[in-house]
Amino acid sequence: MKVDGIPSGCAISGMMSEDGRRIDGRVIIKSIACMHDRSNGLGGGFAAYGIYPKRKDQYAFHMMYDNIESKEATEEFFKDAFNVDKDEPIPTFRENGISNPPILWRYFLEVPENKLEFISERDYVMKTVMKVNSDIEGAFVASSGKNMGAFKGVGYPEDIGKFYKLEDYSAYIWTAHGRFPTNTPGWWGGAHPFTLLDWSVVHNGEISSYGINKRYLEMFGYRLELRTDTEVIAYLFDLLVRRHKFRTDRAIMALATPFWKDIDRMEPEQKKIAIAIRQVYGSTLLNGPFSIIIGHSNGMIGLNDRIKLRPMTAARKDDMLYMASEESAIREIAPDLDEVWSPRAGTAVIGTLRDVE
Amino acid sequence: MRIDAKGIHYRPLNKIIRIAAASGEKEFELDNVGGQRYIGTGLNDSIKITINGTPGNDLGAFMNGPKIIVNANAQDGIANTMNAGEIIVHGSVGDIIGYGMRGGKLYIKGDAGYRVGIHMKEYKKQVPIIIAGGTAGDFFGEYMAGGIMILLGLNGKSPLVGDYVGTGMHGGVIYIRGKVDPYHLGKEVSCLELGEEDMKLLGSYLKEYCEHFGFDFNEVVGGKFTKLVPLSHRPYGNLYVY
Numbered sequence: 001m002k003v004d005g006i007p008s009g010c011a012i013s014g015m016m017s018e019d020g021r022r023i024d025g026r027v028i029i030k031s032i033a034c035m036h037d038r039s040n041g042l043g044g045g046f047a048a049y050g051i052y053p054k055r056k057d058q059y060a061f062h063m064m065y066d067n068i069e070s071k072e073a074t075e076e077f078f079k080d081a082f083n084v085d086k087d088e089p090i091p092t093f094r095e096n097g098i099s100n101p102p103i104l105w106r107y108f109l110e111v112p113e114n115k116l117e118f119i120s121e122r123d124y125v126m127k128t129v130m131k132v133n134s135d136i137e138g139a140f141v142a143s144s145g146k147n148m149g150a151f152k153g154v155g156y157p158e159d160i161g162k163f164y165k166l167e168d169y170s171a172y173i174w175t176a177h178g179r180f181p182t183n184t185p186g187w188w189g190g191a192h193p194f195t196l197l198d199w200s201v202v203h204n205g206e207i208s209s210y211g212i213n214k215r216y217l218e219m220f221g222y223r224l225e226l227r228t229d230t231e232v233i234a235y236l237f238d239l240l241v242r243r244h245k246f247r248t249d250r251a252i253m254a255l256a257t258p259f260w261k262d263i264d265r266m267e268p269e270q271k272k273i274a275i276a277i278r279q280v281y282g283s284t285l286l287n288g289p290f291s292i293i294i295g296h297s298n299g300m301i302g303l304n305d306r307i308k309l310r311p312m313t314a315a316r317k318d319d320m321l322y323m324a325s326e327e328s329a330i331r332e333i334a335p336d337l338d339e340v341w342s343p344r345a346g347t348a349v350i351g352t353l354r355d356v357e
Numbered sequence: 358m359r360i361d362a363k364g365i366h367y368r369p370l371n372k373i374i375r376i377a378a379a380s381g382e383k384e385f386e387l388d389n390v391g392g393q394r395y396i397g398t399g400l401n402d403s404i405k406i407t408i409n410g411t412p413g414n415d416l417g418a419f420m421n422g423p424k425i426i427v428n429a430n431a432q433d434g435i436a437n438t439m440n441a442g443e444i445i446v447h448g449s450v451g452d453i454i455g456y457g458m459r460g461g462k463l464y465i466k467g468d469a470g471y472r473v474g475i476h477m478k479e480y481k482k483q484v485p486i487i488i489a490g491g492t493a494g495d496f497f498g499e500y501m502a503g504g505i506m507i508l509l510g511l512n513g514k515s516p517l518v519g520d521y522v523g524t525g526m527h528g529g530v531i532y533i534r535g536k537v538d539p540y541h542l543g544k545e546v547s548c549l550e551l552g553e554e555d556m557k558l559l560g561s562y563l564k565e566y567c568e569h570f571g572f573d574f575n576e577v578v579g580g581k582f583t584k585l586v587p588l589s590h591r592p593y594g595n596l597y598v599y
Contacts, residue, residue, distance in 0.1 A: 034392050035392065037367070037394065265540070307495060308452065308470075308471045308494065308495065311432075311451060311452060313451070326392055326411075326413070326414070326432055326433075327411050327430055327432060327451075328392025328410075328411040328412075328413060329392065331391060331411050332391050332392070340430065342449075342451065342452075342468075342494075344494065345519075
């Protein structure tokens with residue numbers, strides 16, 4: 001393994017075609033590789049949207065298993081919980097130094113109608129994800145959305161990208177992460193992105209409010225098993241946007257809440273909303289330094305903590321929206337940009353897929 | 358010496374520059390720079406480095422003499438603890454630039470990010486200076502202990518500067534071209550009118566600055582400036598005294 005100095009800091013990069021054009025994985029690998037020195041080889045990963053167009057109505061589960069027993073136990077559970085339309089190994093390229101991968105398998109699943117008498121389909125899928133992660137020893141769900149997938153592991157991101165043969169996938173949104181773990185272990189399930197349904201998050205920083213967020217999420221049936229703070233962000237988006245039907249900007253307001261001093265200066269209507277969100281959703285506030293990129297089926301969201309303790313640059317070129325920890329990682333794949341800027345603290349950059357019903 | 362930096366890791370790149378500078382090379386032009394860190398870092402020689410492309414973090418850190426010209430935007434941590442020399446950026450820059458800077462000049466054509474000039478300091482003739490032509494984020498001059506910072510707001514973007522300007526400031530001076538809402542100021546600064554001495558000082562630096570970027574000197578210096586100085590040289594002298 002390469003041993004570099006420790007200039008520290010994770011790396012994140014994201015790119016999206018708002019026209020829904022699909023781009024193969026070599027491009028995002030090039031971008032994240034430019035920031036090689038921000039990671040230390042203990043985690044890399046990618047989220048990709050639009051990769052399974054022929055099975056876009058099925059839940060694509062990317063699974064990680066420690067051993068054959070955990071695979072068998074999970075498949076036994078899946079047989080009962082879903083209609084398993086297809087299952088296969090996730091294709092990998094095994095000659096590039098990635099060591100000790102778990103068993104990597106994917107499943108294309110449909111939810112049987114008789115399961116949905118008292119529960120919505122996505123709540124049902126969310127519950128099964130929680131159940132697998134908590135109750136089946138050695139089994140972890142890497143991703144569980146439709147027409148998307150997470151590809152992650154222990155290694156430098158560019159090596160992980162080659163390991164998963166991302167050149168064979170095309171996506172309209174790619175996000176990527178290079179990890180430099182500081183507080184929690186570097187293990188396959190702990191690599192970014194963290195996902196649930198079609199939500200994914202890559203994160204540079206640390207969530208100091210993890211304990212508060214975790215206890216709050218547990219009240220809504222989420223179980224936090226992945227030993228990493230970032231997990232809460234994916235579940236908070238699921239809770240606020242999917243279940244509580246927040247608009248994106250309001251969800252941002254709950255996570256990166258304006259300071260009271262700024263709320264005091266708001267227009268009356270805005271002020272009322274901000275106060276209500278702080279009062280009702282105080283436990284969803286993300287404290288600590290972060291820059292994150294959220295992916296979902298219809299778009300990509302970039303966000304910094306409220307005093308910008310982690311870097312983020314955004315840029316546009318034609319239908320493309322880019323975000324990365326460093327401008328050089330964007331220029332590496334798009335040298336000529338229409339617009340490039342540093343988003344302000346606590347202010348989201350939002351990319352939206354056009355002509356979505 | 359002209360170097361195509363495409364795909365070269367920062368270590369060999371900086372090594373080439375260091376070795377050539379030690380053997381008398383005076384001018385470097387780096388093409389296709391893409392995120393390589395530490396360019397110019399720790400160099401003592403009076404050399405000139407022209408950078409085409411986006412340099413990586415910690416550009417000119419601990420630098421003691423060279424002149425660096427960047428024909429693009431630059432990233433975070435520029436001029437970290439820089440001692441002497443000049444960095445001229447024909448674009449915008451990222452966060453934490455001029456951290457602990459103790460001498461030399463940092464001229465930026467566009468915007469600066471968060472935490473510009475934190476804990477800059479000066480000693481006798483060693484007076485660091487940062488001038489940014491656009492806007493800046495929060496914590497501008499936080500814990501500033503010396504030196505000069507000038508923010509011009511020439512691109513008309515709003516807000517001109519973020520919150521907590523000069524929080525904990527206890528030395529040096531900040532000039533901002535335009536009005537600063539007291540709401541944005543830290544508790545440790547006071548806002549003053551400019552005197553004749555100030556205008557003389559501004560004039561000398563801004564003349565040089567405008568020449569680098571082709572701005573109209575009279576227009577720039579003709580703006581209405583706000584001067585910020587610390588209220589006290591020991592704002593926290595009694596903080597832990599019970």
